[in-house]
Structure formats: C-alpha cells, structure tokens
Amino acid sequence: MKPLQMQNPFMFGEWFDVAWFQSCYMTGVARTIHERLGYGLSQVVGELEGNVQRIYMSRSEWTELGERYLNDVLADPEKLTSVNRDLRKAADDLAAYSQELKKVDFSQCDAEELISYLDAYHKKHHPVFSLGQVPNLLELENTFLKDYLENWLKQQGLPDERVTEAFQTLATPRELSMAQREERDMLRLAQEKDPGEKLTQHWETYSWLHFGWTGPSLSREYFEQIHAGLYNEGNAKQLFENFIAQDEALTSEKKRWISETKMPADIVRLFRKLEELLYIKAHRMDALFLSYEASQPILQKIARDHFLSLGQLYALYPDWIIEMLRKGEFDIERINEIRKYSIQYFDGEDFYLLIGDQARSFAAPMVQQLPAVEQTNELKGEVAYPGKVTGPAKIVNMAKEMEKFKDGDVLISNVTDPTLLPIMKKAAAFVTNQGGLTCHAAIVARELRTPCVIGTKIATKVLKDGDLVEVDADNGIVRKL
Numbered sequence: 001m002k003p004l005q006m007q008n009p010f011m012f013g014e015w016f017d018v019a020w021f022q023s024c025y026m027t028g029v030a031r032t033i034h035e036r037l038g039y040g041l042s043q044v045v046g047e048l049e050g051n052v053q054r055i056y057m058s059r060s061e062w063t064e065l066g067e068r069y070l071n072d073v074l075a076d077p078e079k080l081t082s083v084n085r086d087l088r089k090a091a092d093d094l095a096a097y098s099q100e101l102k103k104v105d106f107s108q109c110d111a112e113e114l115i116s117y118l119d120a121y122h123k124k125h126h127p128v129f130s131l132g133q134v135p136n137l138l139e140l141e142n143t144f145l146k147d148y149l150e151n152w153l154k155q156q157g158l159p160d161e162r163v164t165e166a167f168q169t170l171a172t173p174r175e176l177s178m179a180q181r182e183e184r185d186m187l188r189l190a191q192e193k194d195p196g197e198k199l200t201q202h203w204e205t206y207s208w209l210h211f212g213w214t215g216p217s218l219s220r221e222y223f224e225q226i227h228a229g230l231y232n233e234g235n236a237k238q239l240f241e242n243f244i245a246q247d248e249a250l251t252s253e254k255k256r257w258i259s260e261t262k263m264p265a266d267i268v269r270l271f272r273k274l275e276e277l278l279y280i281k282a283h284r285m286d287a288l289f290l291s292y293e294a295s296q297p298i299l300q301k302i303a304r305d306h307f308l309s310l311g312q313l314y315a316l317y318p319d320w321i322i323e324m325l326r327k328g329e330f331d332i333e334r335i336n337e338i339r340k341y342s343i344q345y346f347d348g349e350d351f352y353l354l355i356g357d358q359a360r361s362f363a364a365p366m367v368q369q370l371p372a373v374e375q376t377n378e379l380k381g382e383v384a385y386p387g388k389v390t391g392p393a394k395i396v397n398m399a400k401e402m403e404k405f406k407d408g409d410v411l412i413s414n415v416t417d418p419t420l421l422p423i424m425k426k427a428a429a430f431v432t433n434q435g436g437l438t439c440h441a442a443i444v445a446r447e448l449r450t451p452c453v454i455g456t457k458i459a460t461k462v463l464k465d466g467d468l469v470e471v472d473a474d475n476g477i478v479r480k481l
Contacts, residue, residue, distance in 0.1 A: 002347035006043050009366050010059040012141060013434055014414050016397045017213050018053045019314040019339070021299075021321075022292060024126050025055050028133030030346035036083065036134050037069060046344040047363060048315065051398075056366060066142035073138070073145070077269055083134050084276050090131060091280070091287035094124040098287070098294035106301040114298060115325050121295050122318040125288070132284050135277050140436040141455070143382055145274055146171075149267070156261045164386050164474060166261070169253045170271045171437070172446055173279035176247075178286040179421070180447055182206045186223070187240035190230035199227060208293035212399070212419035214314065217293055274437075278446075281438035289418055306330050315339035379456040379478040381431070384442035386474045387451030390481070391428040393467040395460050396420060410469050412459050416441040424448065429471035431459045431478050453478055 013025070026046045034040030045056040073080045101121065106114070138145045146167070153163045176184070185202060189195040195202075203220040211217055230236045258268055299313045302321065312335050313321060324330045334355070343359035345352045354362050394409040396402055399419035405411070411427040413420065415434045424430065427450060430441045435454035445452030451473035459478065463469065468481045 001345070001352050002043075002349070004043060004045070004345070004347075004362065004366060006045070006056070006058050006366055006369075007061070008059045009045075009056050009369050010062075010141075011370065012055040012057050012062070014052065014054045015213075015417075016414070017051050017399075017419075019048060019051070019311075020053075020317045020342075020344070021314045022129075022213050022288075023053055024129035025053075025133065026344050026346060026351070027126070028130030029055065029057065029136075030351070032130040033065070033134055033137065036131070037072070037079075039065065039068065041065070041346075042348045044346040045363065045366060047359075048338070048342045048344075050340065051311075062137075062141060066137045066144050069134075069137045070144040070148065073273075074148075074270075077273055080135065080138075080273050080277065083131065084273070084280050087128070087131050087135075087280050087284055090124075090127040091284045094128045094291050095287040097121065097124045098291040101291075101294040101298075104297075106297045109301060111305075111325050111328070114302060115322055118295075118298055118318060118322055118325075121291070121298070122322075125291055125295075125318075128284055128287055128291075132281070135281070136436070136438065139277070139438045141434070143436060145270070145277075146382075146437055149270060149274065152267055153261065158261070161474065164383060166257045168386060168446075169250070170257055171274050171278060172250060173275050173282070174247070174250060174254075175279045175283075177279075177282040177443065177447060178206070178290075179209060179418075179444070182209055184240060184243055186226060186230065187236045187243070190227050190236035191240075193231060195227065199223060208290045210418050210421050211289050211293045212417045213289075213292060214310070215293060215296060278438060278443070282443045285418075285440065285443075308332070308335070312336065312339060315342075373458050373461045375462055376458075377480040379431075379453075379459055379462070381453040381456035381459075381476050381478065382436065383473055383476045384430075384435070384437065384439075384452035384454045385445035385450060387429070387449075388470070388472050388474055389428045389451050390468065390470045392465075393431075393463045393469045393480075394465055395463065396423060397460070404465065410471055412463050412469075413441070414460050415439065416444065424450070429453075429473065431456060431463075431469075431471060433457050433459050433461075 026044060029041060030044045041057055041061055047054040150163055150167050153166050158166060189198055189202060203223045207217040209218060299310055303310055303313055308330060315335060315338050337355045341356060341359055343354040343363055391408050391410040393412045394405050395412045396405055397414050402423050405423040407426045408428050410429045410431060411423060412431050415432055417440055424444050429451040430445055432441045432454045433456055435441055439454055441452055442454055451471050453471060453473050453476050456478060463480060470479045470481055
C-alpha cells in the first residue's frame, strides 16, 4: 500500500444515512473516470463513521481534471454526449430491473437465489453510480461548463441579471423528472372524486419517491391524503394546465434566448448538452432510489436469516455480502467495526479497507490538513436557482430532523436527498454546503422554482437553527442578519 500523499485535501462530499452498500463513489472517482477518460485521480479516501460517509481527494487534482475534461468536451462534444447516452441507458436498465425485483417474493428464496439476485442487482447498480462521477468533473465542486457558458452570455453584452435569467432558461431540462411526473399525474387524479384503482397504480409507481437511501416507502394512505386535499381545494385542473403552460413556455423561451443572443451552433449544442446532463442526473438518481426500495427486501431476508440488522448490512459493500453468503457466515464483530469506523483507500492502483484504530491513524494526517472553518456572517456559493428571500434558518441533514421545519423556513443542509422533499416543498430557500448544478438541491430548486445557493462549504457550520438569514440567490450570497 502506497503512503497517503494527498496535496491540499478537501472533503468532496459528506452524506448522511449512506453506507458502503449504496455507494460506488469510490470506484467511480477512483477507477471509472480514468477508464472513461484516460486520466484520473491519484489517490482517494472514503470514510464511514456510523451513518455518515465522506469522500476526500485533492482539490488541485479535481480542479485540473475538470479543466482538462472541459477542454476535451469543447474540442469534441461527443466526449460528453457518449457519457450522457450511456448513463441514460444504465439508469433505464437499473429502473427496469428494479421493477422486476419488486415482483419477487424473497421470503421463499434460498441463499443461492439471493446471491443471484444481489449479484445481478449490483451489476446494474454499479455503472449508474460510478459512471455518474465522470460529468461531476464539470459540475460538482467544479463549475467549468456553467462558467464557460455564462461567460459567453456576458460577452454578448447582457447585464448580470439577464445572464442569470438566460442561463437558467437555457439549462433547465425539458424532460421531466419522476417527481415532476408524479405531481402532474396526481393533479390528473385529483380531478376525480374517487379514482379507485388508478390511485393504487399511482402509489405502486411512485412509492419510492421519498425513499432516499434506506426508506421508508410512501404508503397508499399518503397519496390518498394528497389526493383528498387537492380534490377538496377544487383547482387541480387549473394547476395541471398551469404546469403544461409552463412546460410549453420553457421551450419558447429557449428559442427566444437563442435568437436574441444570435447564438452560434456550437454554443447551442453545449447548452443542449448541459440541459441533457442536468436531466440525466435527476433521471440517474430516480433510478438509484427506486433500486434501493426494490433491493431492500433482499437485505431484509438476509438480515432475518443471519440475525443481523439492516444497518449492519448497509455497512457492507454488495460484493462483501455476496462473499459472506457463499461462506454461509457473517463476522458480526468485524461488521460492527466496519460500521463504527472504516476507511476505503485507493492508492492509485488498488483499494484497501482499514478498520478502527488503524483507519483513524491513517486518516488523521489528512484530516489535520483540511481547511479550518472561519466564522462569518456572509457566505458565498453558486446560484442553483435565482431569487431573494429572508427567513429563519433550520439545519436539517436527515429525515428524522424534519419535524422542526416550518413553512417559510430556509433549509440549511450539508446536502439534500429525496427523504427531505416534504420540507423542501415548504422551504423559502435552500442553502447547502456541497454541490453543483447537478446536485439534488439544485435539481429540486429548478423544479420547484425555489431560490437556492449551493456549495457554500460551511453553511451548516456557521449558522444555527433560528438565525434570520437573507438568501440572495441572484448573486449566490447568504447573509446572517
């Protein structure tokens, strides 16, 4: 194992309620980028501490790779087109297989059958997660394609506010995410007093929508309540027609901006690639979260058979679970140690798993080099969706923290995921530590048209619940008042 020699390390990501089972970040950033592009990171560290996962890498390396990939895409857009195309197919394949898994009664499966299902699932899941790290070079903790296109708009003489308006319009996907589809489908159902079996079908189609990494699924009763509320309000038809009008207006507005700026074909093509990239990120995450709902019964069966908790299984990579199933035994003490604290380290050639004190000693020098958090009343980030609002801050990183959130609060989060959607629909604005244009918060902000500032790096560390904050998402600034 090569020694850890990471220049200016930074925390690429911190996720809550995520463990090794769901995450192929390590193989994605360590291997898939290099396999796809011919260049990549020299070292990557993944850390699991209880229910929190973190990824560390070199800031300078990540920036240099992003710049290189942008230049490759500018020279040959096919280098992004092919990734988008392969990601779409992989996501479609995973979603289709997940729908098949939902039909299986795993309670009747023996060990060999469970291994077969889990192995097939992992083969579908892995490319969706790992290949998604390639476009992250452009738009996650980097903003290269965004900056390039915004600079082009500025060069056309547009003032800053018009640049923001034009960019948001041109980059917003025309294809609908599953959350958008569900909303429109529910508005159709809400025009009927008793949709009957159609509501059951709606529930079966969208039960995973807030599942996130580990669930739970949405119940039929949840959708019944939504339906009843919309039906009683009596304006479902008008709301549905408004959405259709918005969808049609988006296409018209894109054409208007292209015409107004006399946009050449190469810039039109790049905006179209970015639009596709932003859609496919949402499409990819939809497939992943659907798959986590569909695969959970496999883990529940394994847990029951071997007297384990789901949390213990989530702390294992799928390959490790398969190996233990083949041996017919699970080392519970080792599993608990992995879950408590473990490191996956890519040294440029191979992966290594370190556990407990050995892992802490290994990571300590890198952690000590991380930039210290400075207290400040003004934060700077990237604009995910424009707007300017003021409201009380509420820090929410996990679904179990949502009860404290009220209508009109400003959501402050390290990074959002679908489990937080109920409060995101009530929030005046979103502010995150991490992310780029392709992150979950940015995707939802565009769908809900909610002001959003992403990538502040320290929002959850310098703000506290109840702080009155001004979110100036026109300029990417968050101020504590």
